[in-house]
Amino acid sequence: MTVQSVLIVGGGIGGLTLAAALGQRGIRSDVAELKAAESVYGVGIIQPGNALRALKSIGLMEPCLRAGFQVDEYRYYDADENLLASLWPLRVAGPDAPAMNMLPRPALHEILRSAAEKAGAKVRLGITIDELSQHENRVDVTFSNGEKSSYDIVVGADGIRSKVRQLTFGQEFAPRFTGHGVWRYTTRRPPELDFQGMYLGVGVKAGLVPLTMDTMYLLLVSNEPGNPRFEADQLGPLLAERMKPFKGVLAWLRQEVATARDIIYVPIEEVILPLPWHRGRVVLIGDAAHASSPHIAQGAAMAIEDAVVLAELLSQGTEIEEALSAFERRRFSRCKFVQDLSRKTGEDGNIDDPDLCSTRNDNIRRTFATPQPRPHELTLAEPI
Template sequence: MAALIQSALVVGGGFSGMSAAIELRKRGIAVDLVEIDPHWRNYGAGISIGGPTLRAFRTLGILERFLDEGYACDGLDIFSPEGVLLTQVPTPRIAGDEVPGSGAVMRPVLAKILADATRASGTDVRLGCTVSALEQDADGVTVDFSDGSRGRYDLLIGADGLYSGLRERLLPDAPKPRYSGQGVWRAVLPRPASVTRTMLWVGNHLKIGLNPVSRDEMYLFVNEDRPVNDLVPPEEFLTRLKALLDPFTAPEVRNARAMLDEHSLVIFRPLEGLLVEQPWYRGRTVLIGDAVHATTPHLASGACIGIEDAIVLAEELENASSLTAALESFQQRRWERCRLVVENSMRLGEIEINGGDKAEHMRIMHASFAALAQPI
């Protein structure tokens, strides 16, 4: 069946926006993508990748390149601060029998993979540009751009992130991003041969992880309870991160601490979340990704559910009988899955902050991964 629309504007060149452009172009839809950053940068160290994300990569057509430039593995090990194994969490091979169930990649590497695929799809990418005004009618959306130009489209897709300007315009009563009470530290380090899959060490008010991101590198991440979301001066990042690792005596953590230096790309950010009640669309404008369901990283699924949004939206535009029906079906397919990720991730953080029931923590992780393994 022919798609319901002939043209679309994607606002935001992050993972969700690029994925939407790729999937719409597969269906013959003309796509413009605008990204406000003139350099199309993606900040950060590593990003953990689960089996559902790998399945989405296969749909997008980037799985082989990810497997070549990132790192894929099976399973997750959780330890005490001293290195005693507490539990092992399986990661089913849901992207195919030959594809490991999880992995990780450097964020800029994944961004480059998706950017290359976006350009190769025939999407018209415009950098240093965003929407300054829009007007909708029954037949389309007229857009004024920040560079002074104007365009008209059948559909506008807002993928402009946690602090979405389009959300503010379309859904002024939507909730604001909520600070979770935790912050995350990340750094990039050489990968020892002993680190072959994700490893977590869980202490009081602190969780440390190591995850391979390539054949030669891994990233270190530390979730820290921080009751107050105060500013951390960048010049203190390295010293503070090393101090956080001091109480952990597990050999792998001690080794990671010893390798930290000014070349480790240490970064810090507060963890925030957001879940917007439906509807996620108004007329011919729809929001996807972090603009409507931003999550903390406890289930390593934030990028996944945003990319899945793009895939499902494109499918519904291809198969539904009307645009309204497509957007309604998109919402119905996405709500429970996105709610689960946002709310369960928040709950995992609460348990860590409050020193809560570790058995509940494990149950939530196992149940969440099982649910996410289901078809989208």
């Protein structure tokens, strides 16, 4: 059966990529985005080589590269800013593409939204769905404004707190707090910061990520037992407190952070949903299906890959059940690999026993004594 109409719930990274990829294959989609105005966090996003490769396949790598900052080197430091290792991630998107591209999230959003609209998708803001009812040949949808419509298929691309997941699979698969929180702050980029740097302390890790010629962002991952909530005006002093163990560039930045506004703190959560990710004609992609912790910067990459693969399968004219089952076969183990490795990387990065931290740092020094990619990049370089 040829799919002709798709409702994508959620106009984020996965949803807009899917709308663009489907439109390019001649499939019409409506995107229903809950937020009334585009208000993506002004922080950055890292696009590893496999994300660039997927974007390249739908003609969107170049605009991302133009909007971002390209990086080929990844460095580990200890908290005193001693270099532990320099790594050279794989150029998965081809010899002419960088290993990684970093760009501001609003810039990525704008690229994806305009690609979706150019490909014929109708992106509606300030709207969601209230009800879904499945029939043999269609899904009937009631929107939050009372409108009703029918589609061949509904895709839940509505992120970690997915309403489509709740409506289709129930409350059981709510996000799980991992014990860590992440702090982010965008500031001026010193010219020498042309690599991604990770700084490993005891019970805390930080990172510096170039974003544009002028800007970079600071990230810090802290252990936050009990999953506390913080007032916005406390974020500067609290982040500065957590930066105390670091010397060098982070100690210098700490002074600025103490009085800074625009610091974003989020608890790190993940969603573990076993297969199937679809019921009938409703399927989940991206964070709605498999939100991962951000420690290996692969969550958005997986959402983009999901979108490219799903668009390919839906355009092949096979039965919907067959296409959605094939989607899960192509995506589940890869997304699980990312989730598991990211969780482990988060645990290793925030060990709070000083002896174990020394052992971890020695291992990094030894393993990467000769410049090389990280082992997981070989897995993620495999075709999707």
